[in-house]
Amino acid sequence: MxxxxxxxxxxxxxxxxxxxxxxxxxxxxxxxxxxxxxxxxxxxxxxxxxxxxxxxxxxxxxxxxxxxxxxxxxxxxxxxxxxxxxxxxxxxxxxxxxxxxxxxxxxxxxxxxxxxxxxxxDLAVRRRRLFRALEKVKAWLPVDNYYNMGPGPRQSPEQQEQAYPLYECMSCGCCLDACPQYSHVEVVRAEGETDEQFKTRENATFDQYFIGAHAISQVVFYNMNPTGQNNAGERLDAMTEPGGIQVCGNAQNCVAVCPKSIPLTTSIGRAGRAATKRMFTKWFDK
Amino acid sequence: MAKQRVMIVGGGLAGLAAAMKLAELEIPVDLMSLTPVKRSHSVCAQGGINSVNAVTRQQGDSEWLHLDDTVYGGDFLQHQPPVKEMTEWGPKIIDLMDRLGVPFNRTAEGFRDQRRFGGTLFKRTAFSGATTGQQLLYALDDQVRRWTVEGRIKIYEAWDFLGPILDADGVCRGAIGQDLVSMEIRAFPAAAVIIASGGCGLIYGRSTMSMACTGSAASRAFQAGARYGNPEFIQVHPTAIPGADKLRLMSESARGEGGRVWVPRKPQDPRPPREIPENERYYFLEERYPTYGNLVPRDIATREIFSVCTEDGLSVDKDRLAVYLDLTHIPRATLDIKLGGILHIYEKFQGVDPREVPMKIFPAVHYSMGGLWVDYEKNAAGGLTMGSPRNQRTNVPQLYAIGECDYQYHGANRLGANSLLSCIFSGLVVAPSVANVIKTAKPAEESLLKSAVAEKQAEHDQMLRRPTGGENPYLIHQELGNVMTKSCTVVRHNNVLREAIDKVNELGERSKRCSLSDSGNWNNQNVMFTKALRDMFPLAKAILLGALARDECRGAHFKPEFAMPGLTATDPAELRREAEAWVDRFDANTNKWLKSTIASCDKQGEVSLSYEDVDTTLIKPRPRLYGLVGAGMIEEVWKARQAAKSSSEGNGSAAKSAPQPAVAH
The missing domain is CATH 3.10.20.30 (Beta-grasp domain)
Incomplete structure (x- = not known):
């Protein structure tokens, strides 16, 4: 003292x-x-x-x-x-x-x-599954090329204000850690397995389990983009495969822990409605 | 025969832009990154990305004026052809990012909105909230993910670049990487290696940069023989939030949206800032720089904030240096839409709402204008020859550098919102160049790859085995940061720089005697940090030696001993004489110092300097007169002399100094 x-x-x-x-x-x-x-x-x-x-x-x-x-x-x-x-x-x-x-x-x-x-x-974890989910739901715009083709479609400030918060998602994984439906999945590398073989097997395993709120929210982001609407159906289909949006139990923990206050449950609601609509459309089109 | 691969080191904006474009050109790409690429430092860029646009064009703006602002802001220390090409690509790059889905802010009519940034009088900056870098990076990351699924790009995340693999002729044949988890050291044969590893702010200990910005990848290329240009030009950003672990950036966009910088006229006025009446506030940037106000170029804003605190004693706090950055006069709703991201950061880390209370900010190390020296091939229009294997190439054949880790675009000082542009631009430009190179590249021989791995493995094993030398790498890093921050940031003095060089040499020796607290071979962050620390020293020396040698003031490099103060006379004739003398001195200094510092590193880690002339054929260097007393008279003298020169040269074929219509592609 x-x-x-x-x-x-x-x-x-x-x-x-x-x-x-x-x-x-x-x-x-x-x-x-x-x-x-x-x-x-x-x-x-x-x-x-x-x-x-x-x-x-x-x-x-x-x-x-x-x-x-x-x-x-x-x-x-x-x-x-x-x-x-x-x-x-x-x-x-x-x-x-x-x-x-x-x-x-x-x-x-x-x-x-x-x-x-x-x-x-220690505190370092392997979050590759999180990025795999983004691959699964095709979270990108399939543009024709990277040449100069002029600007993208015009959008209203309201559209921008809806889209922007969803693209602030930094893939941190908080929403997944807090989600009761997101289970711990660990694939152990087999003896003698190459990088590629292991990755393929790991992806196949990941794809059986819940993709999580973050990936669903990216589907909403890209499906509301005027260019993204062209293949919105593909994303919705990917999102309703095994491990898709139907696994969500509506616990709403995701939105509570998101550090960026992204409206994840709103995204899940929108995505769910869009998926249902698509399912009906596909039935009637048969 | 399978197509040869290209290795990209780093997955920020530059690396991802290059990867995406190479994938489009059907060239197989490997990319190694310390972090998952989505977590790269580009996410920290806040304010926006510059280009001439439909509105500014009709207000008299052009690609040529963007070039002019960039080289004037950079104090003419960059080669002009690459900058010309970049400003011409600007509008096209923003269009492309728009097509890729970046949610740029919109006007009521649905066009992209723009704001004003430092060093220009036009609203050139497109933005996506106050997290523009993050939004741009994510769009590129998503495109790269698309190509990853298709198998054209392979990403190695959590891998550290240990160095290029050079053959007996000094040609780059691949890269050595180390897996941060398994600690495996592996050779990646590549027909070209592109370094896109960002800045080196961690050499300064705390800065606005991310933990991955150690400069180690650039340093490893430097130590392997790549030259390093303009190391001493380190940008200190005027406005950052001081913190124990990091100095967090407060974007220039806060001022672009109307934020005002001030201090109370009464030193350390104890009243809460909002109770201090207008006439007792000193808006020192607005008073001293009436034209640009709060949006003077960064080097100037930084020096003014620094000197108002240190020399004028007007810091708002007694025990630490800070000035107010005030947004409280702007409506909350506007702030939330345009600056939400950065205000959130301030609120989260300071626990104070900047919409209600002026922020307290101070300058911090922010950007490396210098970097790996790269070449370019000039075309007849004064821009770049697309696809030339020389573009973005270091002096090591088949080794390229792009993004913040090259020295090409920003000269002595970078303008705000030009870095995102230069990163994406250099990434897109390098792709066709590399595509042409690899057509004729020979595959690396197995024995070369094996011996490169063996050498790095031996170094690694020796570090783990080394008997205790007693030194602590984390404490050495702190000491290095303190020395660099004290000696080589805002104000530089030769005696202080000389002492710093001795101290850094001593620390460099001590860093070789680090005792590792972890000698294991699984996710050993201790040994990887120590490697990065050791590789900071060659760059730290290059920064200090470059600064010591450069006896002048240029952009971010400020030595009071060699400053050229404004004029003092009141009598017009005397004022004219002073202006003539000022211009004489300016011309003499230009002749002596308008040249880039080129650092080389030998096998022992010793750094030596040489110089390179700057291509200023497009825009003739002229004095930067922002806010200088007597600027009007100096300009008059300057113009009179230029006119006399061009008439004596006959047809005025000297550098074009008037705005020119841009060449369309």
Whole structure:
């Protein structure tokens, strides 16, 4: 209690807090909890906590340990990389401010990897399934070419204002981690399997399971685009294959956890109505 | 024989644009990226993308004026033909991105909306909310995904580029990559390798750049013999939000939409900002630069904000440096539609609503104008010869560079909303060039690939085995960042730069003695970070040496010792004499310093400098006079001399200085 250098004659103890991290050395090993103690600094977020842990490389018990593995890139919540479970809630580490976390749960922060994706190591997970779903639903515009063909179709500001929020989806996976219908799927590479063979087998497996709210919302985005309407039916068909929109149980967790406040349940509603309509049209056309 | 493949390193806007275009040309592409490409740093670009458009054209704008603004803003340090070509492609690139589904903001009638950005008086900037980079990247990512499904592109995500593979003749035959998860080191044979790895902001510790922007890929090409142009030109963005882990960008679009920068006239006025009356506020950019106001080029805005805090002592806070960036006079609904994304970031990270309370901001390292030196082939119209194997090629045959990691487009200072354009442009341009190169490229020999892998594997194994040297890579990185930020950002002094070079040399040596806290061989982020850290040093040295050697002020490079202050005389005759002297000095400086720094790196990591003349045949260099006292008189003297020169040259065939109609393709 000798920290009185602030000259105000008021002593305060060095403020620290603990971080509990659920670690796992590799996909085959069991997970285990590890505790770290850090000095409190103003304006910290969970990314800077993980940076401090890496630099410190020592647990509360004085054991030297490897840095905690995690993904990160932009640190301003637009890239989606640093998604993890923080104090029980799935979110980005960069925008999880330490002050707020300590208000909610004094003295301790708890970090776990996302629960629906295979752990690579510690807090780093493999989210390829998420991108596979975008392939499955053909989330792109099949333009003729990349030559100069003039502008795209004119669109009203209202159309833009509806479309834009859907394209802010950064494929972080929060909506999937929180979804009761999105189950954990892990495909283990077989001995002697090539990259291509493994990928093909993994895709086939992924395609049997729920695509998730993010992919459905991208179908809505591309199907409302004037050019995208030309092959809207293909996307709707892909979206109603096994693992499609019909799996949604309407728990609405997705919209509650989306860090970009994307109206995912509105997208699911719209996509569902469009899919039903298409089904009827196809019957009558037979 | 199977077609030879092309390897692209990096999946931001430039890399994805190149991949997409190569796929269209039916060339098989491999692309390696540290992150899933959708998470690349391009997502952080906020404000928009520039081009002349239907409205500005009728207000007198043209591709030529966009070229003029770009080279004037860049203080004439870029070769003009590639910039000319880029500004001519501008409208077509935005049309293409529109066709690919980017949700650009719209006018009431359904056209694309535009806003104004720094360094121009036209509203040239198309935008998609305040997350334009993200929206553009996603559209390209979706196109690349389409080609991935069709098998034309193979993406290697979570792979690090360890270096190009050069044969005995110094020709690039492929790339070495390392899987960040399994740690496997593999050779990728390629008829051409395209580096599209972005900027190097992490050399400065904290910046507005993402964690992947270590500069390591460019540095590895540099160490393998590729030259590096204009390293000392690092853009410090005027407005960022200070943070413990990162300095988050607050886009120039905040000012483009009417945001005003000010400080209280009374130092550290304790009143809440909105209670400070107008006449007690110092709108220093508007007062000092009446024409451009808050939208002066970035280097100038940065220096003014910096000096108002450090020299005038007018920082809004006592214990940290900041000025107000004020949007509170703009209606909430307008702010939400046009700037929602960035206001959300401020709110989320600062816990304050910028629609209600002026933001506190300060400059931060933001963009590398310099980068790998690349070539181009000029056509008769003064632009580029499409498909020439020279376009975007480094000095290493079959090794190319595009996007922020090349040095080509922005000279001494980049204008806002020109980077997204240069990234997509260079990506589209490199594709036909590479397509032509690979027609005649020989496949790499197996023995070359094997020995390249063996060499990198040995280095890797040795790093893991090294007995403890006691150094901590994360702390060395912090120290490097501190030295670079102090010595080589807004204001540069030779004595400080000399000390910084010694310090960086010392840190570079220490970085070779890092003790790894992880010696495992599975997703070892510790060893990969340490590799990236070690590769920061050659670039850090190039930045510092370039800055030390360049005894002048140009764009982002500012040495007060060599500044050319405005005029002071009041008497007209004396003022004229001062202006004549000023122009003499300007001409002398142009003769001496209008040249690009070219850094080379030897096998020991030692950096040396040479210089390259700049192609200024389209627009003759002229003084940048933004806000300078006596600018009117200097301009008068300047024009009189130009007129005299061109009449003595006879038919005025010297550089065109008047706007020209653009050449249509």
């Amino acid at each position: 000798s920290d009185t250098h602030n000259g105000q004659g008021h002593s305060h103890a060095r403020r620290t807090f603990e971080v509990r991290v659920l670690r796992q050395d590799d996909p085959e090993s069991p997970s285990y909890w590890e505790r770290h103690r850090l000095d409190y600094e103003p304006d910290m977020n969970v990314t800077s906590v993980l940076q401090r842990i890496a630099a410190q490389a020592e647990t509360v018990d004085g054991v030297h340990v490897a840095p905690v593995s995690y993904d990160s890139n932009c640190l301003e919540e637009v890239c989606g990389a640093c998604t993890m479970i923080i104090n029980g809630r799935v979110r980005q580490a960069c925008s999880a401010l330490v002050d707020r976390l300590l208000e909610d749960r004094p003295g301790e922060i708890e970090l776990q990897p996302m629960s629906k994706f295979p752990v690579i190591r």
